[in-house]
Amino acid sequence: MESSKVIHAFYTDDEILLDAVKTVKAKHHHIEEVFCPFPVHGLDKAMGLAPTRLAITAFFYGITGLCFAIWMTNYMMIQDWPQDIGGKPSFSWLENMPAFVPIMFELTVFFAAHLMVITFYMRSRIWPFKEAENPDPRTTDDHFLMEIPVHNNVDELTALLQKTGAVEINIVDKH
Numbered sequence: 476m477e478s479s480k481v482i483h484a485f486y487t488d489d490e491i492l493l494d495a496v497k498t499v500k501a502k503h504h505h506i507e508e509v510f511c512p513f514p515v516h517g518l519d520k521a522m523g524l525a526p527t528r529l530a531i532t533a534f535f536y537g538i539t540g541l542c543f544a545i546w547m548t549n550y551m552m553i554q555d556w557p558q559d560i561g562g563k564p565s566f567s568w569l570e571n572m573p574a575f576v577p578i579m580f581e582l583t584v585f586f587a588a589h590l591m592v593i594t595f596y597m598r599s600r601i602w603p604f605k606e607a608e609n610p611d612p613r614t615t616d617d618h619f620l621m622e623i624p625v626h627n628n629v630d631e632l633t634a635l636l637q638k639t640g641a642v643e644i645n646i647v648d649k650h
Contacts, residue, residue, distance in 0.1 A: 480625040481507060483610060484636040485618050485643040489515045492619040495639035496521045499623065502635060507622045510614040532594055533587050540586025544579040610647070618642075622649075 486492040493515060499506055506522055509515075549568040552558070552575070557565040565571055596602070614620045621641075623632060629646060636644050 479649055480629075480646055481649045482623045482625055482629070482632050482636065483643075483645045483647055484621045484623070484639075484641040485611075485613070485645075486621070486640065487618060487642055488640075489513075489619065491640040492621065493517060493521055495621065495636070495641065498639050499621070499635065504623055504632065504635075507624055509622070510609060510611070510620040512615055512617060512619070515619075529591065529594065529598075533591050536590040536594075537583045537587040539590075540583040541579055543586065544575070544582035547582070548575040548578055 484495070486495060489511070492509070492511075496506060496509065496518065500521065500523060509518060509522065511518070545568075552571065553565050553568050559565070563571070568575075609615065610622065611618070611620055621636075623636075625632065625646065633644055
């Protein structure tokens with residue numbers, strides 16, 4: 476497996492990190508990843524990340540759950556085993572639809588929630604038993620880490636990162 480060099484710049488404040496990301500992006504350097512102990516508001520926009528499309532998939536998962544609920548209630552209560560409950564005959568699904576609204580709502584939410592979790596894990600490449608990719612344990616406590624690939628510009632990047640307020644700068648091999 477081929478390894479490549481990256482610079483790890485550490486910061487201790489989220490505002491300084493946010494300004495540093497803006498400065499590095501303004502100098503047209505590619506930021507591979509930023510590791511933070513908590514979400515930083517505006518970091519995704521500063522990094523130039525595209526907006527997420529997970530909400531669109533949630534809508535389609537919800538519609539799938541609603542369709543499944545309609546099919547299930549029709550099959551169970553109208554076609555397979557129609558019952559006369561409380562003197563209300565089950566001749567058509569549409570006549571009995573108000574009784575099925577809670578089921579339709581619950582399955583819409585169930586499908587959207589569970590499939591969204593699966594989609595998030597797959598999109599984030601978080602598999603069961605996957606080894607953590609966190610390059611430094613301090614980023615889970617009180618440090619922020621900006622990872623920038625090196626392309627024969629170590630001195631330029633190091634000087635730029637020192638100007639942005641980095642408290643520590645390391646050059647490491649990334650595998």
